[in-house]
Amino acid sequence: MVSIDLKDRKILYYLDQNSRQTLSRIGKKVGIHENSVAYRLNRLEKLGVIKNYYTFVDALKLGYLPVRFYLKFRFINPNIEKGIIEYFKNNKQTWWVATLDGNYDLAVNMLVKNMENFSNFWDETLKRFIPYFDEQVFTHYFHFTSFEYSYLLEKPIVTDRKKFKMINDGKLVNIKDIDFKILKTIGPNARMPLKKIAEKLDLTPAIIRYRLKKMQKLNLIQGYRVNIDLGKIGYKDYKLDINLADYEKRPEIINYIKKNPHLVLISKSAGVSDVEIEFHVQNIEQLLEIIKDIQIKYSNVIKNYRYFYVRKQHKWEHMPLV
Numbered sequence: 001m002v003s004i005d006l007k008d009r010k011i012l013y014y015l016d017q018n019s020r021q022t023l024s025r026i027g028k029k030v031g032i033h034e035n036s037v038a039y040r041l042n043r044l045e046k047l048g049v050i051k052n053y054y055t056f057v058d059a060l061k062l063g064y065l066p067v068r069f070y071l072k073f074r075f076i077n078p079n080i081e082k083g084i085i086e087y088f089k090n091n092k093q094t095w096w097v098a099t100l101d102g103n104y105d106l107a108v109n110m111l112v113k114n115m116e117n118f119s120n121f122w123d124e125t126l127k128r129f130i131p132y133f134d135e136q137v138f139t140h141y142f143h144f145t146s147f148e149y150s151y152l153l154e155k156p157i158v159t160d161r162k163k164f165k166m167i168n169d170g171k172l173v174n175i176k177d178i179d180f181k182i183l184k185t186i187g188p189n190a191r192m193p194l195k196k197i198a199e200k201l202d203l204t205p206a207i208i209r210y211r212l213k214k215m216q217k218l219n220l221i222q223g224y225r226v227n228i229d230l231g232k233i234g235y236k237d238y239k240l241d242i243n244l245a246d247y248e249k250r251p252e253i254i255n256y257i258k259k260n261p262h263l264v265l266i267s268k269s270a271g272v273s274d275v276e277i278e279f280h281v282q283n284i285e286q287l288l289e290i291i292k293d294i295q296i297k298y299s300n301v302i303k304n305y306r307y308f309y310v311r312k313q314h315k316w317e318h319m320p321l322v
Contacts, residue, residue: 002047002232007032008040009152012050012233015226016149017162019053019190049232053190056146056164056222057183057319059095061173064111066166067118068269070104072135081105084129089315093121097315100239102308104137141269143167144276149228149264151280156261164222173218178203179211183221186212187319190224227316235280237264237310238287241273242294245303250274253298260290273306284309 004012010030014021023034023041030037044050060066073081088097088108096109112118126133146164150157178201185197194205201208215221230237244250257263257277265278281287287307295302 001234002049004044004049004233006154007036008044008049009233011037011040012044012226012228013149013152015050015053016152016228017223019224019226047232048229051227051229051316052188053224053226054316054318055183055187055190056225057187058166058220058222059111059319060143060166060168061171061218061220062175063113063172065114065118066141066168067110067112068139068141069108070100070135070137070139071106071108071133072103073105073132074134076105076132080132084132085314087125087128091121093117094315095317095319096313098310099312099314100308101311103306104135104308107310137271139269139271141168141267143169144265144267146265147258147263149280151261158259158261161261162223164225165219166222173220175215175220178207179215182208182211183215183319188317230280234282236283237278237280237313238284238307239276239278239310240287240291240305240307242275242277242305243303244274244301246301247274249298249301253294253301256297257294262286262290 007030011026014026014029023037027034027037041050073084085097085099085106088094088106091110093110093112094108095111096107098107099105100107110118110121112121144166148157148162148164150161181201182197185200186192194208197203197208198205212221242253244253253275254266254277257275258266260279262279262281263277264280265276267276267278269276279287279290281290291305291307
């Protein structure tokens, strides 16, 4: 684990709010000079605390369909598992690939052009790996909301936290080819300077700035965030699935859970559970305390629950490359 202080945590928090903001602006918010921000940022990058800066794109507005699946392995060894993970990582339609501890061994999120496209992909997948798949669980998620990491602050924010959303509401956004090229360029490197983007795409910085602002106004670009190696700062990523005896209570339960600063994600999907939530906590005991609190508050509503630990994140991108 890496030793970080409150100033480092604040830098990470403000980068998660907007990783494209200047070091000077971050410094003013943290209360230190921009040179100190640069020094600390460089240290956090070198130590691997900061893995990368990414652009949070609502790709559903571009007409992509979200598909998620969980896999339970059998007859597996480290080399075979590595090959399966690399196969999913290298696919341009996957944006999240993670090893899990719990009911499943691997989780994969994809953005596909159409279901025929996914069907062809899955046929090829089974031809290669079906002997190693003991269980396959597919879900379709309708939307999810990711929250800023306010737990990093000394006094965590529990209301009106900044949100980043992917919403499948049927309202598509039409963009030009140049916009798509900009998104692909800035997707895995949200702090790339305008000048460098312009040089890469043979455009002017003014055009890049204009196109980015337009996509932000359309809510296609939801924000610019930081990808943190949680283990290096003493946190773990847990997913909690809850099934309800009374589904009408779902909005009330979610509003209650939103007050917990360790909540980082709420999903809505078909095929897994009634409430899907994700927490960043320091240990399993902290998660169990959160679960206990929810159970006590809604003892007659919660039918059952299960949780699993995101042991290793292999891929994390919010912009499809096809």
